[in-house]
Amino acid sequence: xxxxxxxxxxxxxxxxxxxxxxxxxxxxxxxxxxxxxxxxxxxxxxxxxxxxxxxxxxxxxxxxxxxxxxxxxxxxxxxxxxxxxxxxxxxxxxxxxxxxxxxxxxxxx
Amino acid sequence: xxxxxxxxxxxxxxxxxxxxxxxxxxxxxxxxxxxxxxxxxxxxxxxxxxxxxxxxxxxxxxxxxxxxxxxxxxxxxxxxxxxxxxxxxxxxxxxxxxxxxxxxxxxxxxxxxxxxxx
Numbered sequence: 001x002x003x004x005x006x007x008x009x010x011x012x013x014x015x016x017x018x019x020x021x022x023x024x025x026x027x028x029x030x031x032x033x034x035x036x037x038x039x040x041x042x043x044x045x046x047x048x049x050x051x052x053x054x055x056x057x058x059x060x061x062x063x064x065x066x067x068x069x070x071x072x073x074x075x076x077x078x079x080x081x082x083x084x085x086x087x088x089x090x091x092x093x094x095x096x097x098x099x100x101x102x103x104x105x106x107x108x109x
Numbered sequence: 110x111x112x113x114x115x116x117x118x119x120x121x122x123x124x125x126x127x128x129x130x131x132x133x134x135x136x137x138x139x140x141x142x143x144x145x146x147x148x149x150x151x152x153x154x155x156x157x158x159x160x161x162x163x164x165x166x167x168x169x170x171x172x173x174x175x176x177x178x179x180x181x182x183x184x185x186x187x188x189x190x191x192x193x194x195x196x197x198x199x200x201x202x203x204x205x206x207x208x209x210x211x212x213x214x215x216x217x218x219x220x221x222x223x224x225x226x227x
Contacts, residue, residue, distance in 0.1 A: 001171075030211070031211045033213040033214070035154075035214070037154075042204060042217040042218065042219055042220060043154065043204075043214075043217055044217075045213050045214065045215055048213035048215075049213070054213075054215070084153075086153065086154050088154075088213075088214070089211075090210050090211040090212075092210070092211075095168070096159075096168045096210070097156065097168060097170065098144060098146075098156040098159060099156065100146075100153060100154045100155065100156060101153075102153050103153040103154065
């Protein structure tokens with residue numbers, strides 16, 4: 001089955017840039033979506049189709065996807081960005097299923 | 110605006126059954142695929158099941174295949190998850206969410222907690 005690998009945690013100082021990676025076999029051939037989840041809340045879509053921002057998501061959020069790694073980049077990090085972040089793909093290679101990465105806890109120092 | 114409201118969660122004994130519902134509003138429900146996603150306490154997101162617009166195509170995670178059944182009633186704008194033979198490791202918040210295949214999940218409900226315990 002298809003596996004997405006994320007670092008459990010990333011720490012960054014306010015105003016700096018955070019990069020959260022999502023590794024998967026030839027993930028560059030798939031569409032990757034990213035979700036932000038604050039404690040006690042439902043997830044929110046922050047990047048779709050690798051690099052597009054949904055309406056209402058700040059320009060500070062960006063994404064890329066190539067080879068075996070997709071990356072969510074958050075520029076000028078703010079305290080309010082502290083949350084769990086999940087990458088996601090649809091795996092149709094073996095049988096149809098939706099796959100989430102294990103999640104990354106972003107801590108703003 | 111789009112709203113997804115789950116209901117039906119609660120405490121249930123191992124081996125028993127429970128049915129979750131998700132009432133959709135603010136969009137043309139019959140035109141969208143839907144997912145169930147769960148999150149065990151302190152854990153990450155786990156996909157459970159998906160159903161296509163018309164309800165004819167259904168897909169399941171290996172962990173629930175043969176025990177859970179996803180269905181929908183487009184006349185009532187409602188999504189369901191029938192959960193049988195529940196186990197302790199099914200304990201989680203269950204979210205219904207809008208999306209299909211490689212498209213992103215663009216709306217989520219607030220979730221309903223299912224606790225499987227004797």
